[in-house]
Amino acid sequence: MSEFKSCMFLNRILRGVQSLIMASKYNIVFVLGGPGAGKGTQCSKIVDKFGFIHLSAGDLLREERAKPGSEYGELIENHIKNGTIVPVEITCSLLERAMKDSGKMDFLIDGFPRNQNNLEGWNKEMGEKVNLKFVLFFNCPLEVCTQRCLDRGAAGSGRSDDNLESLKKRFDTYMNATMPIIEHYEEQDLVRKIDATRSPDEVFEDVEKLFS
Numbered sequence: 001m002s003e004f005k006s007c008m009f010l011n012r013i014l015r016g017v018q019s020l021i022m023a024s025k026y027n028i029v030f031v032l033g034g035p036g037a038g039k040g041t042q043c044s045k046i047v048d049k050f051g052f053i054h055l056s057a058g059d060l061l062r063e064e065r066a067k068p069g070s071e072y073g074e075l076i077e078n079h080i081k082n083g084t085i086v087p088v089e090i091t092c093s094l095l096e097r098a099m100k101d102s103g104k105m106d107f108l109i110d111g112f113p114r115n116q117n118n119l120e121g122w123n124k125e126m127g128e129k130v131n132l133k134f135v136l137f138f139n140c141p142l143e144v145c146t147q148r149c150l151d152r153g154a155a156g157s158g159r160s161d162d163n164l165e166s167l168k169k170r171f172d173t174y175m176n177a178t179m180p181i182i183e184h185y186e187e188q189d190l191v192r193k194i195d196a197t198r199s200p201d202e203v204f205e206d207v208e209k210l211f212s
């Protein structure tokens with residue numbers, strides 16, 4: 001075999017190995033944006049049309065909090081009410097367990113990673129196991145987000161954090177802890193920013209282009 005041919009052959013083997021490695025990894029899209037930006041609403045639409053599994057970190061934490069005798073129930077409730085972020089070991093293990101239990105490979109991870117501790121803990125535990133496709137970022141001003149959360153609370157969300165006092169703290173966390181994470185991914189050109197102030201269907205028109 002000529003040198004050129006053996007080089008081509010090796011290249012093909014390498015590409016094969018690479019695609020095998022990628023196929024064995026979870027495909028994930030992180031979904032970020034302020035409280036009430038519409039992350040959950042858009043994730044439902046993506047699931048309906050593109051068949052991803054939607055994992056909301058907040059929902060998983062609320063589920064864990066509700067379990068009778070949960071070791072972490074009180075800690076989670078305190079963080080949620082204060083708009084602060086639960087330590088990554090708890091959230092990451094809930095996410096990983098849900099991913100494994102689903103038996104699927106394609107996930108929307110909604111509302112995570114929210115701070116540096118989340119990012120570092122996730123990278124350490126899951127970095128080698130996932131292929132991060134992109135970060136879907138719903139950009140929405142504070143006033144619009146606040147009104148949506150207050151309406152969600154008034155409509156009976158039952159959430160202990162859909163009130164003005166908690167919302168102020170949630171925004172504080174969002175600006176100080178989550179925005180730097182979005183900037184971190186922006187530096188890697190992984191952020192797909194969407195104007196989330198429009199109606200859900202208009203927002204989704206932009207979202208679906210990213211998945212088609």
Ligand SMILES: Nc1ncnc2c1ncn2[C@@H]1O[C@H](COP(=O)(O)OP(=O)(O)O)[C@@H](O)[C@H]1O
Nearest residue numbers: 034035036037038039040041148152198199200
């Ligand atoms: N584009 C939108 N325009 C108006 N209201 C919206 C929009 N998207 C979501 N909502 C409403 O705002 C509230 C927050 O939406 P949600 O999807 O739960 O946001 P998040 O998960 O980002 O907190 C919900 O009551 C939802 O029905």
Ligand SMILES: O=c1ccn([C@@H]2O[C@H](COP(=O)(O)OP(=O)(O)O)[C@@H](O)[C@H]2O)c(=O)[nH]1
Nearest residue numbers: 035036057058079080083084085086111112
């Ligand atoms: O990775 C996460 C996701 C959520 N939360 C907590 O759960 C709350 C509600 O998060 P959720 O994503 O449900 O709120 P949303 O942004 O959708 O309104 C947050 O304010 C945090 O206190 C957390 O600690 N870690």
Ligand SMILES: [Mg+2]
Nearest residue numbers: 039040056058
């Ligand atoms: Mg949500």
